[in-house]
Amino acid sequence: DAKTTQPTSMDCAEGRAANLPCNHSTISGNEYVYWYRQIHSQGPQYIIHGLKNNETNEMASLIITEDRKSSTLILPHATLRDTAVYYCIALSNFGNEKLTFGTGTRLTIIP
Amino acid sequence: GAVVSQHPSWVICKSGTSVKIECRSLDFQATTMFWYRQFPKQSLMLMATSNEGSKATYEQGVEKDKFLINHASLTLSTLTVTSAHPEDSSFYICSASPIGYTFGSGTRLTVV
Numbered sequence: 001d002a003k004t005t006q007p008t009s010m011d012c013a014e015g016r017a018a019n020l021p022c023n024h025s026t027i028s029g030n031e032y033v034y035w036y037r038q039i040h041s042q043g044p045q046y047i048i049h050g051l052k053n054n055e056t057n058e059m060a061s062l063i064i065t066e067d068r069k070s071s072t073l074i075l076p077h078a079t080l081r082d083t084a085v086y087y088c089i090a091l092s093n094f095g096n097e098k099l100t101f102g103t104g105t106r107l108t109i110i111p
Numbered sequence: 112g113a114v115v116s117q118h119p120s121w122v123i124c125k126s127g128t129s130v131k132i133e134c135r136s137l138d139f140q141a142t143t144m145f146w147y148r149q150f151p152k153q154s155l156m157l158m159a160t161s162n163e164g165s166k167a168t169y170e171q172g173v174e175k176d177k178f179l180i181n182h183a184s185l186t187l188s189t190l191t192v193t194s195a196h197p198e199d200s201s202f203y204i205c206s207a208s209p210i211g212y213t214f215g216s217g218t219r220l221t222v223v
Contacts, residue, residue, distance in 0.1 A: 038155075041219065042217060043214030044155070044214045085154075098157055098160060101155040102154060
């Protein structure tokens, strides 16, 4: 699976959009980009995934660049409960491959 | 949606004793379960992959005789930390597929 690179930490004001970048310059054509988050002392929670089109669900939006070398997770109206570590993972065979976590981005929502 | 139940949520045990952690898929059959360990301020580290009815596959550096994994049914996998020591104190998390990767809520193990 392709290596992903994320900033170590970010702050965002409550109510504003939180934009979390992820670099995956070596991603292959069959690898999807998955985002998970882990709130303190809980198990990771699935957020969203995409291949090449932008995706949106009730939690977030995922913007993938045309060359697929990077993506941005957008939390449109961040709340204090969005404070967590966010992981970007490139994976080609969801459910059958080992899910390997990098260091992620620690997002802190500021009141 | 898919739910994975993990028990206990926290446990304190004495050094030298064994602790069993259970991971159950409540509304789906989990042919594969993954076990992770997470130390404070670190990311999740995969320990092993277990497939129902077969032996677990351990990641490099994980002692299979210390961390016993049993996946005897399609809805239950257990991790037993044998002869636990303080350095085994950690947050243990399971995950189940094939419905994506649904994670349990984790077990915080403290060995005293």
